[in-house]
Amino acid sequence: MALAKTKAVALFGLNGTLIDVEADISSNLPNFILVGLPDASLSEATSRVRAACTNSGLSLPGRRITVNLSPASVPKRGSSFDLAIAVSVLAASGALNQEAAGEWLHVGELALDGSIRGVNGVLPSLLAAKELGWSRFIVPNENLAEAEVIEEIEVFGFDHLTQVASFHGSDVQPLAAGNEAKINREQQSNQLCYSDVLGQPEVIESMVVAATGGHHLLMVGSPGSGKTMVAERLPSILPRLTAEQAIETAAVESLSGLPAGISFDAPFRAPHHNSSASSLIGGGLSVPRPGLISMAHNGVLFLDEAPEFQQPALEALRQPLEAGEVFISRAAGVARFPARFQLIMAANPCPCGYAWDPTKRCKCVEPVKSRYLNRLSGPLLDRIDISLRVNNVPKAMQKERGPVSSQLRERVTAARDFGAARLAKTPWRLNAQVPGAYLRRQWKPNGNATAALDKALERGLLSMRGYDRCIRLAYSIADLEQVASPTAEHIARAMYLRGTELG
């Protein structure tokens, strides 16, 4: 009887469990059995591993092979255990060094020819394993870039099973990977720039305020007024992500099967208005998968034509907007995904889009027309600090280019640095996160800067919530000018940005 062991990791959401992969070869009739709660796709690992070994010149013994994945209580799924299973079996059969095999954690899917294929979730798997005290990893070469961002671990990337076997002391000839096309995983930096936007200086300046305080924003305007162009350039002026944020965001992307790579640009996600609630907030059958809001974590979620989204999808955003995270419950447990994003919504003023356009005729009838924007539910609008009306650019201004994004980003970064000292004493990191009661108690602007606001509140022209929103915005405007306490002018500008279209 021969026994050998190596490590793998099982992932649930972003949480991982170290798995012992233990192979036992006994002299019974030839068979290959996998035990320890594998799902259907993992059960097929036996045929993949057998074919991969045979086609690599690493033949398996013609005896009974049992591979046990423990702890058995942890559900395991997918093909990422293939490599660990193959290594444990080859070690048990004496084809490679047992001790060497046991010192490494293996992640990777095997193709029938022995090539090692990339898998989803390598970054969160390794982060979780590192957390549990493991530090030596072998991963698919395709996933090496995402694994290499983790500090204080040893990690190697391989293309073929024979390379791993050779690494663990086998004398097999290491082969190169098969002819599977290599995917270019290098992510391009965000190339968009506000200088491409013509004649919308005020709207762009409002985006600068939104970027400074992390304020959620709504734009209402006719088709062709440039709402989408303005929104998709927001990441170009947001501060670059910290290493920690970039890894956090990449871990979610890795899990969702996107080409993983580390980018220091804030992510931008723009789901279509047909998107289901589960594609937005996350779902999956037995295994939770992150939704688009988690893929927008540390970045921007843009809902174009927001009133066209299904009501359940819009409603589903409320809780994550409040909490900055989302919980997905499945039979096997509850997974938590981060979801702290900046919400940007765009809407036409009416279903046909031309209610405000002097050059075109609106074809909508009442009451459909006046009710259109009400489709955006109150609780969602309560989270919106800035509400902008975006007009079509007059002919005379159509040659006026916007400012260069890199310069705007410098202003935003400087303003955030300025505000950071004030926020450092609080649990919040951005002005938009500061609750109203705290604003009124601790951050009341000096002197009679709030005179106009107080009057509007007294006369019932402004709700308490609207009042707080103005103070919150005024702080972002003051931070941009590096002024410690907002002045009456800052508050007046905030009242304008708060908008009146939607109360």
Ligand SMILES: [Zn+2]
């Ligand atoms: Zn219309």
